[in-house]
Amino acid sequence: MPKFLARLLPQSLQGRLTLVMVIGVLLTQLVGNFIWAAQRRAEALSETGTAAQHLAHSASSAVRFFLSLPPNYRPLIIQQFREMGGTRFLVNINQAPVPARAIAGQELADAALKQVRATLKEDLPNISEVRLAFAWPDKLPVGDNGATIADLPDTWVQHIMLTKPAPVLLIQVEMDPGHWLYLATLMPNPYFLETGNPLTRDRLLLQALSLAAVLLLSIMVVRWITRPLAALSEAATAFGKGEHGPALPETGSREFVNTARAFEAMRQRIQRYIEDRERLFVSISHDLRTPIMRLKLRTELLDDEAMQSEFHDDLDELDMMVKGALQTVKDSDIHENPTEVRLDALLGRMVRDAQLAGHAVLFSASGLSVAAKPLALKRAIGNLLNNALHYGDKVELAVRERAGNIEIEVRDHGPGVPEAALAGLCEPYVRLEHGRSQNSSGMGLGLGIARGIVQAHGGELLLANAPGGGFRATIVLPGGAFVPL
Template structure:
């Protein structure tokens, strides 16, 4: 199944058109075949009536005159029937009987018996031109003079089957009559779908798919603009409102998107102002409380108050750092990820605590400080809980992937999602605020990417940072 809306619409249209055209063609062909069969039987009955007239004429002739009349007919040529008198029925290899041939044979026999009498011994068969025999001596059609039978029994290059009727006139006397069915019934085989109908189906399907493709492309252009605007919104880019265009439904989506972007922008501004105010309002009373604690004479009470104030200050700093690190107001610009990684791992190269494998293929558009903090948090987390960090870069036309492997104990699978939550630490982990992985994931999400965890079979934890590339970025990567 195609992934794009255009591909799915074209596939669905093709299936519907093919099914509809196929069904209508089957109905049309069945009606055509029925009308053809009706015309074929009418033509066969007409030919049979003409044949009975010829048979009645030969029966009325004296026995001695019959060969003379036949010789005169053969000399004249161009007769509708090829007639001969034989002393026995000729044995020929007949063609396989199909429903159409059987219908013609039955119609012939019915007319002949009605006109000549039910007691007449009659044989009606279809024979191929190459198997046809005409006289007692078994002469083939090619062995006779062309004026005798070729013009009546051949229709090159079609070579249709020959209808052979043998009627017993008396003891040792068989009347042999061979003829072709008239046009357009020379071919008795029911063909498949006519070529004209197949061409018509192909032509109409092509134009319908072309128009559907243009229509879907025209209607999806606003959706593509909305997708690009949504990506820029997730990156925090300052862009003008999206132009509302397309169908009424797409216009409604664009209008709702612009309203949503305005509300989000207003919310982010208010949140930034709120946390700035909170930071200012909380630091002042905490500092004032510390000064008052210093004036206490009871050292034990002073220690308890100091510990509570330290925890309170730690919580405030952690919350402010979480907001600050995940909501950085930066402009989007091309980032040399190789330079960022070199800057982050340079202090650890001497101690061999960090190794790097692979290089980025092209610059990545994003927020420089945010991505630097994201990758730095992943490296710091690996060094803090796994002693060493092994970095592997996988860059392609679809996206940038950074794998950070450590040599630590790993994270239980049931708790791998919990470690992304603020202030969550595993047993034995008491360093920091517990915000590193959560901040890294939030920054990745703001760039349309993801941060995932997986325990390695040989031991340690693998943290994978995936950042997708847009269509324009893929061209740059593949063309490099």
């Protein structure tokens, strides 16, 4: 599970900081909304219960008033109330309870009905049956003759019919057999059901706007913080490839300014050390050639031929080492700017030259390009190709793109290399037995030079025995779109 989560996490520092801040803000919003919704729910239940209790007391008073009237006077009183403009309750008398489509599944409505029923039972203990319900005013029946609220004059229902429909509380009380008192009214807060849903559209919109603003600011802050680190990473990568880029800007936080200064000082020290070492190495190697030549001339004056031969062998070996040192510096330290290299054109020329010399070389065009130093890359591939031509009967060149990288493979069909010797092949002056017998003029520097060039490009040189026989050298270079430097 941790490995799976690690694969899901962004790889960049900016992505991880952004993800942590987004999750933190979302969790804070969710917890805050949960606590606020719980408080609002408790407040809504309390307010609804209090309002339902007051409304039930008013309904009890109305029921007691009609109970005190003779049955034949009740319709007259109701008609007088209607002509006066109505009352808080829409009142009617029916022979049976009127069925209405009740609102179901509403916690606040159920709580209000429970409180009304309890209050009516307390105020009117002698009432035999009470029917309560909340219903929407649309096509709400008011009489057992099928009449609805829409059929009544506006003056009768002005306290119930609002511009925005609100749930209507129906109270039907059996006063005596065949006489049911019908009371319809609104709660003190007509839209009390909406208070039970704290996440209204307006609040959700406000929450979304505030969340978007916080996330936008968080992402901007994270980018502002991590941008200097990206510049530092690019400068370190360029320096590792031997490129001389501009100095890091000393802007941003105090910690980054100190880091930039320390990195710049380190880069200058390393650069001076490398330049001094190269100059010293080249000077020593160059200066040694003169005394070696003088010693060879003096060796000719020796009378002892055996001694003369031994001196010649030692001086030839020393001369070869000096030439190898000069070649290593010359081949590895190629100062040029990276550019877009079309691999088909580069390898095509090398293949044609080898074929003109009588070698069997196979190559298929790939259409791929890579950002590299052309001469240095040619020198690295040339060293691998020369080795393959010396030790194999046939050579195959292949270029492919894999996992975002460019791979250049040089394979020969020679005897291969013992597995135990693979790890030390790139070391200077390392030559295997069959290599010395087939190429006596070599010095064992080609693979080391090729590896150094490839590593300077940020790549890797892979050496292995090929399946089915032969040896395979693969140059792996970072791919992606070419960006001029």
